[in-house]
Amino acid sequence: MDKHEELKSLFDTLSDEQKAPLLYGAGAWHFHGIGRKVRPIELHDGPLGLRKVSEDVGTMGLGESLPATCFPAPCLLACSWDLELEKRIGTMMGLEARDQKTQVILAPGVNIKRNPLCGRNFEYFSEDPYLSGKMGGAFISGVQSVGVGTSLKHFACNNQETERMISDSIVDERTLQEIYLKPFGLAIKDGDPWTVMSSYNKINGVYASDNDYLLKDVLRGQFGFQGLVMSDWGGTNDYIDSHNHGLDVEMPCPWNRREQILRALEKGQLKHEEFDSCARHVIELSEKVNSPQKEMPFSYGLSHKAAVEAVAESAVLLKNDGILPLTDLSQYCLIGALAKTPRYQGNGSSGVNPLGLVSFLDFVNVNRDSGEEIKYAPGYSLEEKKDGLLLEAVDLASKSRGVLLFLGLPSSKESEGYDRFNMDLPEEQITLVNELAKVNSNIVVVLSCGSPVELPFLSKIRGLFLIYLGGEGASEGLFRLLTGKQSPSGHLAETWPLHYYDVPNRDFYPGKNRQALYKDGLFVGYRYYESCEKEVAFPFGFGLSYCSFKFGLVSLSSLNVKDSSPFVASLSVENVSDVAGKCVVQLYIHPIGSHLVRPLRELKAFKKISLKPHEKQEVEFDLDRSIFSHYDTKSHAFAVEPLTYRIEIGESSLDIRSSQAIEVSSSYNVDSQRATLPDYYFVSGRGMDVPQKEFETLLGHPVHVISNPKVRPYGMNSTLGDIDGTLIGKIAKKLIVKSLTKNARSEAERNMTLEGSLSSPFRAGTMAGVKENYLAAVVDLANRKPFQAIYHLLFGGKI
Ligand code: BGC
Numbered sequence: 001m002d003k004h005e006e007l008k009s010l011f012d013t014l015s016d017e018q019k020a021p022l023l024y025g026a027g028a029w030h031f032h033g034i035g036r037k038v039r040p041i042e043l044h045d046g047p048l049g050l051r052k053v054s055e056d057v058g059t060m061g062l063g064e065s066l067p068a069t070c071f072p073a074p075c076l077l078a079c080s081w082d083l084e085l086e087k088r089i090g091t092m093m094g095l096e097a098r099d100q101k102t103q104v105i106l107a108p109g110v111n112i113k114r115n116p117l118c119g120r121n122f123e124y125f126s127e128d129p130y131l132s133g134k135m136g137g138a139f140i141s142g143v144q145s146v147g148v149g150t151s152l153k154h155f156a157c158n159n160q161e162t163e164r165m166i167s168d169s170i171v172d173e174r175t176l177q178e179i180y181l182k183p184f185g186l187a188i189k190d191g192d193p194w195t196v197m198s199s200y201n202k203i204n205g206v207y208a209s210d211n212d213y214l215l216k217d218v219l220r221g222q223f224g225f226q227g228l229v230m231s232d233w234g235g236t237n238d239y240i241d242s243h244n245h246g247l248d249v250e251m252p253c254p255w256n257r258r259e260q261i262l263r264a265l266e267k268g269q270l271k272h273e274e275f276d277s278c279a280r281h282v283i284e285l286s287e288k289v290n291s292p293q294k295e296m297p298f299s300y301g302l303s304h305k306a307a308v309e310a311v312a313e314s315a316v317l318l319k320n321d322g323i324l325p326l327t328d329l330s331q332y333c334l335i336g337a338l339a340k341t342p343r344y345q346g347n348g349s350s351g352v353n354p355l356g357l358v359s360f361l362d363f364v365n366v367n368r369d370s371g372e373e374i375k376y377a378p379g380y381s382l383e384e385k386k387d388g389l390l391l392e393a394v395d396l397a398s399k400s401r402g403v404l405l406f407l408g409l410p411s412s413k414e415s416e417g418y419d420r421f422n423m424d425l426p427e428e429q430i431t432l433v434n435e436l437a438k439v440n441s442n443i444v445v446v447l448s449c450g451s452p453v454e455l456p457f458l459s460k461i462r463g464l465f466l467i468y469l470g471g472e473g474a475s476e477g478l479f480r481l482l483t484g485k486q487s488p489s490g491h492l493a494e495t496w497p498l499h500y501y502d503v504p505n506r507d508f509y510p511g512k513n514r515q516a517l518y519k520d521g522l523f524v525g526y527r528y529y530e531s532c533e534k535e536v537a538f539p540f541g542f543g544l545s546y547c548s549f550k551f552g553l554v555s556l557s558s559l560n561v562k563d564s565s566p567f568v569a570s571l572s573v574e575n576v577s578d579v580a581g582k583c584v585v586q587l588y589i590h591p592i593g594s595h596l597v598r599p600l601r602e603l604k605a606f607k608k609i610s611l612k613p614h615e616k617q618e619v620e621f622d623l624d625r626s627i628f629s630h631y632d633t634k635s636h637a638f639a640v641e642p643l644t645y646r647i648e649i650g651e652s653s654l655d656i657r658s659s660q661a662i663e664v665s666s667s668y669n670v671d672s673q674r675a676t677l678p679d680y681y682f683v684s685g686r687g688m689d690v691p692q693k694e695f696e697t698l699l700g701h702p703v704h705v706i707s708n709p710k711v712r713p714y715g716m717n718s719t720l721g722d723i724d725g726t727l728i729g730k731i732a733k734k735l736i737v738k739s740l741t742k743n744a745r746s747e748a749e750r751n752m753t754l755e756g757s758l759s760s761p762f763r764a765g766t767m768a769g770v771k772e773n774y775l776a777a778v779v780d781l782a783n784r785k786p787f788q789a790i791y792h793l794l795f796g797g798k799i
Contacts, residue, residue, distance in 0.1 A: 046107025090142020122450025133186025140191025311477025348416025
């Protein structure tokens with residue numbers, strides 16, 4: 001019997017009673033099994049490393065986790081532009097998961113960075129769908145190569161943390177397909193993840209957990225996904241009906257829902273074939289994660305080594321006026337509290353309990369050749385302000401040859417669960433740079449943050465290294481680059497705007513009244529900045545090196561593309577310096593005179609190549625006509641506009657070194673919408689807050705604008721914040737704030753849980769172990785229906 005037949009005959013022996021528990025979690029970190037027939041499954045977060053938490057810390061499980069390797073955050077890893085490296089990190093994480101008896105890692109996240117303020121940007125790769133999808137696919141291949149599953153998340157349009165569980169991402173079909181769904185499609189094609197996690201939010205009015213279009217038409221139909229779909233934690237809109245729409249498992253679940261599921265089956269509220277399909281997906285996953293694997297022991301040494309190398313391959317050198325590499329580090333002083341207390345990961349469910357974290361201060365002192373310890377002053381405090389730190393630092397800087405200055409966002413600023421308010425570094429840090437610059441002109445800044453910040457002091461410093469959130473190996477990886485043991489080769493995976501004011505969706509992000517209007521359409525990140533020629537601090541794809549690379553002329557194997565035959569773009573790249581290094585060769589397409597709304601250029605391929613001093617290499621890209629395609633909303637499929645395109649190759653989206661025109665023919669007829677979508681055809685630098693009518697034309701229908709979501713009647717999708725004007729709301733809020741103040745382990749955790757509690761729908765309260773009928777009774781009371789509340793309390797049930 002082959003595997004398929006075996007599964008079928010096992011399935012035939014199972015009763016509905018046995019299968020029902022497969023449709024909801026066994027607590028926070030397990031799926032149910034069925035006796036000896038189906039083994040249970042254990043799953044834990046990613047994506048920075050394994051976060052194995054025990055069941056007893058609650059269903060959100062933000063508590064301490066078992067020690068594990070903390071890898072760089074995806075925001076940094078993406079800057080490596082190195083798929084082999086990303087795969088290796090995945091493999092290491094998979095081995096560590098195996099070692100800790102974890103069968104599925106809840107990662108990677110491939111959501112697009114739509115705005116720099118999204119609190120969770122550090123967990124995502126890029127503003128570009130192609131780069132995001134390729135990195136995600138590589139990570140998945142690595143993890144799954146050792147028999148551990150992944151969960152590609154958060155499907156889809158979870159691009160903000162503000163009201164993430166109730167907000168509605170209103171986005172036109174073409175943008176949805178080309179920008180927000182694309183990375184998922186690519187990661188599925190390249191990595192074939194065993195599971196996908198649906199997002200919290202609604203997409204065009206329908207929650208992701210019961211969105212037929214997303215879960216059935218796109219995921220299973222268009223992307224051919226065969227695996228299992230689970231909800232995000234507490235993100236199941238209706239724990240019965242969602243199974244009719246493509247959600248296999250509700251996560252987490254502190255309750256026994258067996259009877260409810262069986263009753264729904266009996267009443268026909270849950271379709272039998274859908275029920276079977278959910279159960280089948282769990283059984284198939286259990287088979288996969290429990291199948292025998294090659295003996296391959298986990299080695300923390302190798303894992304930590306990979307974490308260090310990943311930093312050295314990814315950290316981005318943003319400025320160097322010749323001061324770097326530092327050959328005389330011993331004559332520098334070290335300033336900045338972050339040099340002693342590193343900011344190496346973000347807050348929330350991705351938090352890892354690192355095994356080998358070392359601060360830069362300690363690393364330098366332990367690894368110095370000889371002589372005294374490096375002189376250090378904190379310069380600022382990461383918590384409350386302290387007097388005297390500034391003066392002490394200025395004094396130290398005035399006596400040193402140069403200053404290595406660690407700046408960055410304090411941990412409480414960036415977290416899952418809430419967004420930032422601005423792109424500013426703390427004022428204290430800005431004052432510090434300004435004062436240091438008055439006494440020392442050799443300042444090199446090392447920056448730690450999960451997403452772009454404004455850099456008003458850029459002209460006052462001589463060097464700038466961006467390490468984002470570098471994980472436990474950040475100090476060692478950075479040391480290699482700073483001292484020239486290795487040449488930097490990281491390139492930005494997102495644009496760094498000059499000011500928040502320049503961000504295209506600044507006027508309407510993160511939305512109003514729970515509606516996030518994606519008026520920016522396709523113009524996300526560099527697609528906007530390049531199209532309207534807006535000056536930025538650092539463009540997408542940018543990164544300096546200690547080498548210089550000379551690009552030859554692009555040559556194409558064919559100058560006409562008539563059919564689906566592949567073609568090749570090639571060019572030579574030469575390292576014209578005396579040091580070895582790596583170059584990230586980026587290939588963009590640039591349509592000329594398109595009749596469609598189109599960004600100026602879009603990334604379609606990339607390669608990272610290693611070059612010895614003065615070595616020249618031929619770089620080849622295997623391409624086909626699909627790189628020219630756009631999503632056609634009439635046929636609901638990708639199509640190619642007949643046009644002249646330029647194939648552009650360079651070192652960033654702004655630094656195109658060589659290009660070549662190519663004629664693409666096709667029978668596709670374009671209906672220009674130039675007259676009705678003027679702001680999309682002629683993107684101006686004023687942002688993308690286009691008139692509502694025009695956005696509705698793009699959408700193809702009017703937006704039903706919600707004026708005040710906080711009004712009666714309240715329901716299970718209302719929030720505690722909605723009812724905080726009612727007596728029951730005031731009491732509940734008081735109790736929650738009191739408990740958080742007592743139990744939260746950090747300011748970020750307090751903010752995250754408070755924001756989460758106020759903006760989570762009542763239905764998600766089950767996650768915290770509150771029974772549905774209690775939640776229903778709270779909603780009844782807020783609706784001034786005390787008798788109904790009593791009924792719910794006495795006889796159970798949800799609204
Ligand atoms: C996050 C997911 C995470 C899950 C489990 C949710 O709040 O959005 O990314 O995997 O919690 O910790």
